[in-house]
Amino acid sequence: MTMLGNLEAIYCYRVSAVFLCVIFFGQLACGEIDWSGDLSPANPTGWTTSTHASIGQSDSGMLEITGGTVSTYRGSIGYDPGSSGQVTVDGAGSMFTNSSNLYVGRGGSGVMDIIGGGSVDNDTGYIGYSANASGEVTVTGTGSTWTNGGSHYVGFLGNGTLSITDGGAVDNGFGFIGYALDSTGQVTVDGNGSTWKNSDGLYVGDAGDGTLTITGGGRVDVAGGLFVKYGGASYINMTGGGKLALYGDADGSLDEFLDLIDGSDAIRYWDHINAAWADITGATSGRDYWLSYVSEGDLAGYTVLTVERALIGDANHDGTVDDTDAALVAAGWQTGTGVTWEMGDFNCDGAVNEIDITLLAANWQRDVDDTGQSVPEPSMAVGLMWLVGICGWRRRKR
Ligand SMILES: [Ca+2]
Numbered sequence: 291m292t293m294l295g296n297l298e299a300i301y302c303y304r305v306s307a308v309f310l311c312v313i314f315f316g317q318l319a320c321g322e323i324d325w326s327g328d329l330s331p332a333n334p335t336g337w338t339t340s341t342h343a344s345i346g347q348s349d350s351g352m353l354e355i356t357g358g359t360v361s362t363y364r365g366s367i368g369y370d371p372g373s374s375g376q377v378t379v380d381g382a383g384s385m386f387t388n389s390s391n392l393y394v395g396r397g398g399s400g401v402m403d404i405i406g407g408g409s410v411d412n413d414t415g416y417i418g419y420s421a422n423a424s425g426e427v428t429v430t431g432t433g434s435t436w437t438n439g440g441s442h443y444v445g446f447l448g449n450g451t452l453s454i455t456d457g458g459a460v461d462n463g464f465g466f467i468g469y470a471l472d473s474t475g476q477v478t479v480d481g482n483g484s485t486w487k488n489s490d491g492l493y494v495g496d497a498g499d500g501t502l503t504i505t506g507g508g509r510v511d512v513a514g515g516l517f518v519k520y521g522g523a524s525y526i527n528m529t530g531g532g533k534l535a536l537y538g539d540a541d542g543s544l545d546e547f548l549d550l551i552d553g554s555d556a557i558r559y560w561d562h563i564n565a566a567w568a569d570i571t572g573a574t575s576g577r578d579y580w581l582s583y584v585s586e587g588d589l590a591g592y593t594v595l596t597v598e599r600a601l602i603g604d605a606n607h608d609g610t611v612d613d614t615d616a617a618l619v620a621a622g623w624q625t626g627t628g629v630t631w632e633m634g635d636f637n638c639d640g641a642v643n644e645i646d647i648t649l650l651a652a653n654w655q656r657d658v659d660d661t662g663q664s665v666p667e668p669s670m671a672v673g674l675m676w677l678v679g680i681c682g683w684r685r686r687k688r
């Protein structure tokens with residue numbers, strides 16, 4: 291069989307698996323569809339776009355796709371109460387496609403791992419569908435994708451957990467974390483290139499409770515409205531360069547950005563002074579977070595909130611202290627209202643002066659390390675801690 295002119299496929303069968311080998315741009319790559327336990331219908335290589343399929347129908351079942359495509363009309367991972375199902379989609383070219391909905395934990399418990407460039411698509415996606423059902427999904431690695439053409443529920447009536455890490459990507463129309471009463475949902479977006487795109491809107495806690503954690507450069511985009519439930523148990527937690535992108539031009543102030551959010555505005559940042567999550571309205575602009583409006587590219591028209599402990603001296607937030615920052619300090623040499631971190635006020639005293647030059651010099655040509663933090667030289671540490679303390683004191687006074 292010939293596909294795309296230079297792509298050959300050889301199929302070979304064994305008892306419970308299909309091997310698929312393809313010559314792809316001269317490289318021989320072998321994939322496999324493996325399964326065991328309680329699947330319905332029993333052989334997934336015979337499933338089609340009209341199959342109502344279960345991995346773990348009433349007992350436990352496993353499906354592993356490491357090459358090729360498994361298709362269904364509707365997929366359920368852990369169908370009946372007490373059942374458990376596990377699906378792994380591993381590697382570029384490995385696909386699990388569902389022309390209707392996909393349930394991870396429909397009545398029982400379900401686990402789905404999308405790794406190494408694998409992809410899953412469906413219409414509506416559910417993690418933890420029924421009351422007492424639970425589901426866990428991990429989407430990790432560049433090229434690993436989960437595409438929901440419709441809505442996406444992390445905790446519909448049950449409990450749902452979604453982890454998007456190391457460049458994984460999830461797309462949907464509306465996203466819901468903790469949809470129905472007594473449901474719970476947790477979503478983590480961690481690592482540069484990790485994205486969760488909500489093209490219609492996002493509910494962090496709807497009738498249930500939801501937590502969204504954005505860390506390590508991960509990004510969550512919301513094109514429609516963002517709603518965060520009132521009542522204390524639903525939060526967006528952000529640190530380590532986590533980014534929240536909302537559609538609209540609102541980079542003038544944090545208040546302006548929060549006005550784009552419906553509900554409690556319960557965004558928290560990691561407060562390094564008190565070592566605890568704290569409401570972002572108590573954070574210091576420039577040092578703890580910054581806002582930027584994007585006018586071109588795939589985020590054109592969005593305002594991005596980045597939450598990160600800035601490297602002292604890095605006025606333009608590009609992760610290094612250099613001539614550009616020195617020029618900003620020189621241009622911003624002044625005292626008065628409206629003096630900001632981006633003008634060079636690194637100790638938050640409302641003035642750009644010799645103290646800020648000293649702070650800039652202490653971190654000259656230093657980059658942020660792997661954890662996103664700069665460790666001061668021992669000789670500077672006491673002085674920097676004292677100045678950071680002043681920032682914290684000034685903030686609490688206001
Ligand atoms: Ca800089």
Ligand SMILES: [Ca+2]
Binds near residue numbers: 634638641643
């Ligand atoms: Ca200053």
